[in-house]
Amino acid sequence: MLTDGDSRRPLVVLRGLGKSYREAERERSVLRDVNATIGRGELAVVLGRSGSGKSTLLNLISGIDLPTSGEVMVDGICLTGLSEQARTRFRRRHIGFVFQFYNLIPTLTVEENLLLPLELNGRRDKGRALALLAEVGLADRAASFPDRLSGGEQQRVAVARALVHDPLLVLADEPTGNLDAETGGQVLALLDRLSRAAGKTLVMVTHSVEAAGLADRVFSVQGGHLVERAPLLEDS
Amino acid sequence: MSRVLWLASLRHLSRHAWQVALATLGIALGVAVVVSIDLANDSARRAFALAGETVAGRATHQVVGGPSGLPDDLYRHLRLDLGVRPSAPVVEADLAAPDYPGRTFHLLGIDPFAEGDFRPYFTGNATAPAPIDSQGRGDMAPAPIDSQGRGDMAPAPIDSQGRGDMAPAPIDSQGRGDMAQGDLLALLTSPGAVLLSAETAAELGLKPGDTLTLRVGSQRRQAVLAGTLLPSDELSRRALADLAVADISTAQELLGQVGRLSRIDLLVPEGPAGEATLARVRAALPPEASVLPAAARTQILEQMTRAFDLNLSALSLLALLVGMFLIYNTMTFSVVQRRALIGTLRAVGVSRREVFALVLSEAALLGLVGTALGLPLGILLARGMVRLVSQTINDLYFTVAVRDLAIAPLTLGKGAFLGLGATLLAGLPPAWEATTAPPRAVLSRSHLEAGARRAAPRLALGGLVALALGLGLLLLPSQELLPSFAALLAIVIGCALLTPMAVVGLLALLRPALGRVWGVLGRLAARGVVAALSRTAVAIAALTVAVSVTVGVGVMVDSFRATVVSWLETALQADVYVSAPGLVSNRPDQTLDPALVARLSSAPGVAVANTYRRATVTSPEGPVELIALRLQTGPDGLPDLRGNLYRFKEGNPRTVWRAFTSEGAAIVSEPYAYRHHLTVGSRLRLQTDRGEREFPVAGVFYDYGSDQGVVMLSRSTYDQLWDDRGVSSLGIYAAAGVQVGDLVSSLRALAGDSDVLIRSNRALRAASLEVFDRTFAITGVLRLLATLVAFVGVLSALLALQLERARELGVLRASGLTPRQLWGLVSAQTGLMGLAAGLLSLPVGLALAAVLIFVINRRSFGWTLQMAVAPEVLGQALLLAVAAALLAGVYPAWKMARTSPAAALREE
Structure with missing residues (x-):
């Protein structure tokens, strides 16, 4: 049963997770025997080189993709055992996404972009959408279309969209990768503030050292394995 | 479904208004063509039935x-x-x-x-x-x-x-x-x-x-x-x-x-x-x-025009088929353009079913608007079509005056159903395609196109299966037309499925030559077509289908015309022909004044005057066109034909004529023999004024004057069995040394005030060919409309393709390509697409022509036609395809060349 559940129980459990792709005649293994748990309200950062498998890991956690081996548990639900339709419904209800390239719907206004996850969940809470927009400092841009916004503004809308339907888990895939350092910093701070304020679990894939600095837990993908490291600030 | 999802979808359509407008226009034209033909046929049928009811009244029997x-x-x-x-x-x-x-x-x-x-x-x-x-x-x-x-x-x-x-x-x-x-x-x-x-x-x-x-x-x-x-x-x-x-x-x-x-x-x-x-x-x-x-007459005459109606309807459906390609094209583009967007939607939890419903609803919306426009357009078009259809019916079958266009709700309903059905059917594959968009943000274009190229052999295999199915249907031993049209459809679809593979192969052949002539840009143009195969193949297939229909119908009409010309040369041997003017057509449906016949037959300068009587008699199988032929006999007792007047498909001419003149045998035309399964030695029964009689069939002759077929008897046999002494026309041979022109003038002088047509051989041949051309005028119109729909499709596809490449073209401009070079590149690509469609349409068109000539025409009318392929028809097809593609590329080329590279690079 999906509830906020026992606060002591980890929200995300990865067990023996493996993912490989077929490339021509060769099998390329991206993730191997990944084991990890992420607790509720934690901010976990996954570091790694380009192509190391970080984004694949997010796709597996969100149920977008299925592992070759192992299992993914979110809030006690084994996503790997669900049908495609059930995983879509799970994602719709419990996951919020922030992408590197924002991926706002260009034909919807800023406000409508926020209404979309709400409506998909059967809610038409315009007040909630506008309140969150105010929190990200874009209340005055509610009626604008995404292409009229700067990159930083678009990513702030994306952050609001990820949180608007009150998901259990927010997944962010290099959310600052397309932004300058200053704007990236602002977006990171916003993501950190809002997700912590709402008590959400945030898993963020990034290259940003600054992001790692905010994290409760830091992982890196090395040779297909997920290795937990001490939080960056403690290292330094 | 979410209201916001609907909004996103509607705004997407409104942001691509030109693409939507072209697709809507395509479906509207397709629906209009089908509706107009249906209305025209229906109006002629109703006018005829009404005329029948008016004169038959409440009679139950006659x-x-x-x-x-x-x-x-x-x-x-x-x-x-x-x-x-x-x-x-x-x-x-x-x-x-x-x-x-x-x-x-x-x-x-x-x-x-x-x-x-x-x-x-x-x-x-x-x-x-x-x-x-x-x-x-x-x-x-x-x-x-x-x-x-x-x-x-x-x-x-x-x-x-x-x-x-x-x-x-x-x-x-x-x-x-x-x-x-x-x-x-x-x-x-x-x-x-x-x-x-x-x-x-x-x-x-x-x-x-x-x-x-x-x-x-x-x-x-x-x-x-x-x-x-x-x-x-x-x-x-x-x-x-x-x-x-x-x-x-x-x-x-x-x-x-x-x-x-x-x-x-x-x-x-x-x-x-x-x-x-x-x-x-x-x-x-x-x-x-x-x-x-009392109803038998109307029913029989409706049966006469059944094949004609069916052929017109089938041809009109081709326009709708091309319209379907257009919708498929538009919706596929729309899905491909939004693949990343659909991926995002899927990532935030929109289900496959919702994506499917969304895309199909968009198609339905286009279909609804297109159909709503197509119906009144069809009514407008029908006002012109009804004239062409009723003229053909008057020329070939019977007299009918169609004064009003009967707008039957059923016909409009059928048009609406077809329009919407065709759109939804065409929208199904792209809607399905949309559901396969993986729920992730970015999927590279190259990955997509690689997928399209990988799919090409599978599609080609499907195409071969469709072709085999079509061939199988053609080989069915049946006189039914529907399997033949289904076979034609299977062949068209099969060829469309083969297109992606053929395009890859063709451009691989062309690429080195283009590289040698235009260097990197030449290779780039060729690669561009293959690199965007998921888009280009659909456009090329649509153009190929439309142009191949043009080739197929063109070759069929040319072949028919060449056969008729050759037949007229044989059949019209007399120097001068005399007939009463037809009512509204060239059909010899009136008789000549007997005194005039006698006067003209014995006029000075006349060597031989053969008489023809064309009458409708009844038979156990229904009405039969009967020709009573009086041929003057030569010294050997056989008809003096002054040449080989009739070419026999079956039967030795000497034996046939002997049986015809002295044994009361009948000779039948090829369509009649085909319809009634007759051959030399068979017997046919006719209702005469002396009761029902049986006639042996002595020969089967080639005749292209009537698709219902005719039975020919000698005049003496006719006179013995029927009381009718009328003469429909005279075939007069000039005496040696008499100029045909002079003979025509003297006969006209002899005819005085009588309403008769006295025409030289050449004039009658020209008049006959005029009727032939008039008969196929409607075919020409339908061909033109199908091509117009295809042109709209190509324009739509190329616009979408080129505008979508704005960023890539911006990079080229930024790298130093001049606007003129850019124009050249875009035009080269669209030209290549046209060339590919043109080249592919030739074999496809010839295959369609062969099916039309040897199967559909034969099953519809029973005629043997010689296939005549005029090189200019093929050249025109190639030119049409390239010109349509180049023309369609003008606007995108102009727009791209004018856009500043900075703006193009900024665009998402």
Whole structure:
């Protein structure tokens, strides 16, 4: 049963997770025997080189993709055992996404972009959408279309969209990768503030050292394995 | 589904308004073409049925005779001696009104005293003929009929003309029920008195007492307008528009058929009583007469045009098929353009089913708007089409005047169903494709295109399967047309599926040459087409289908024409042809004045005059076009053909002609033999004026004059068995040393005022080819419309493709490509797409032509045609494809060349 559940129980459990792709005649293994748990309200950062498998890991956690081996548990639900339709419904209800390239719907206004996850969940809470927009400092841009916004503004809308339907888990895939350092910093701070304020679990894939600095837990993908490291600030 | 999702979808459509508009236009044109052909066919059918109902009225049965009709004694015998009532004599014919070119009248000679309930149009109570119940009552409750089929009035005395003395006719000079005795007297006694509908009289500017000239064969007769008929409703108005009503004796005089009737109408109740009446009538009939249900005539004539209707409908569906490609194209583009977006939607939790529904709803919306536009456009188009269709029916089948376009709700409903159905069907694959978009943000274009290239062999395999299916359907031993059209569709779809693979192969061949000529840009242009195969292949396939239809139909028409030209050269051997002018066509449906025939046949300068009589006779299989041929015989007793007048498909000419002239054998045309499964040695049965007779078939000859086929008998055989002495036309050979031009002039002088056509061989050949070209005019129009739809499709595809590449082209501009070079690159790509479509359309078009010529034409009409491929048809097709593609590339090339590289690079 999906509830906020026992606060002591980890929200995300990865067990023996493996993912490989077929490339021509060769099998390329991206993730191997990944084991990890992420607790509720934690901010976990996954570091790694380009192509190391970080984004694949997010796709597996969100149920977008299925592992070759192992299992993914979110809030006690084994996503790997669900049908495609059930995983879509799970994602719709419990996951919020922030992408590197924002991926706002260009034909919807800023406000409508926020209404979309709400409506998909059967809610038409315009007040909630506008309140969150105010929190990200874009209340005055509610009626604008995404292409009229700067990159930083678009990513702030994306952050609001990820949180608007009150998901259990927010997944962010290099959310600052397309932004300058200053704007990236602002977006990171916003993501950190809002997700912590709402008590959400945030898993963020990034290259940003600054992001790692905010994290409760830091992982890196090395040779297909997920290795937990001490939080960056403690290292330094 | 979420309202916001709908909004996103609608805004996407509105942001690609031109793409949506072109797709909508495509489907609207497709629907319009189908609806217009259907409406035109339906209007002609209705006009014919209405004309039939008008003259048949409420009759349940008709007694009919041979080409010379029935003796009017028969009517007196049936009515007076046998008491067969209600019964009414009719004399009728289609006549031209020379003072009003193109106008024909159906002269209906009736006995006002016997009319009773037969034709309610004259009583001011117009209704369609009503079914008669077992008591003989129709829904207008005519007088009860007893078990003898008699009405409950005492049998009325019949005068010497066979007229009953029932209450005076329910016809007045205004077409209402209380005719003044004076007017009735005028109709009955004034020479040439006729009634026209008030509207027709006003249209022609005629008032009672005015003269109306009618052409009967080669002679003109004067009719006098005795009064007008006032139709009581719209149906009667249309029914009466081309009717000239006369007293029976007036009609006989006008037509030169004194003492003869065209038919006798009967009102017979259903059930045993009616059967008994019919049995009594049959027993009393002379050998040439038979009793037919009144509806038989309309049914038989509808059957005649069935293949014609079906072929037109099939051709019109091709336009819709091309329209379907357009919708498929647009929706595929729309999905491909939004693949990343759909991926995002999927990532945030939109289900596959919702994505599917969204895309299909968009297609339905386009279909709905396209159909809504297509229906009125179809009605507009139908106004032109109905003229072409009715002209062809007049040229080939029978006389029908289609004055109004009948807009049947069923036809419109069918058009709407087809439009929406076709759109949804075309939208299914892209909707399915959309559901496969993985729920992740970014999927590289190269990955997508690699997928499209990988799919090409699979599609090609599907194409081969479709082709094999089509071939299998063609090999089915059947005369049915539907499997043939299904095969044609399978071939078209098969070829479309082969297109991606063929494009990859073709451009691999062209690339080195382009590289040598234009360097990197040449290679880039070629690679660009293959690199965007997911988009380009659909556009190329749509253009290929449209152009191949043009090639297929073009080669078919050319082949048909070449065959007809060659046949005319053989069949038209005489130097001069004489015939009565047709009503509204070249069909020899009128006869020549016998005195004129004698005068012209013996004119100085005439070496040989062969006579032709074309008449419709009945047979157990229905009406048959019969030609009675009198050929002058040479010294060997065989016809003096002055050349090989008929080419025989079966039978040795010497044996055939001997059997034909001296043994009473028949020769039949190829379509007739095909339809009735006849071969040399078979026997056919015809209803003659001496009863039903059997004729051996001596030969089968090639003939392209009638798709129903004809039976030919020698004139002497005809004269022995039929009482008709009419001559439809004369074929005259000039004596040695006489110039044809001089002979034509002297014959015209001899003909004097007679309305006859005296034409040289060359003139008749030209007139025949004119009819041929007129027959195929509608095919040309449909071909043009299909091409127009395809052009819209290509324009749409190329616009989408080039505008989508804005960023890539911006990079090229930023790298130093001049606007002119950019223009060249875009044009080279669109030109290459056109070239690919053009080259692919040639084999596909030839395959379609072969199916049309050797299968569909044969199954429809039974003709053997020689396939003639004119190189210019192929050249035109190639040119059409390249020109359409280049033209469609003009706007995107212009737009891209004008856009600043910075703006293009900024665009998402």
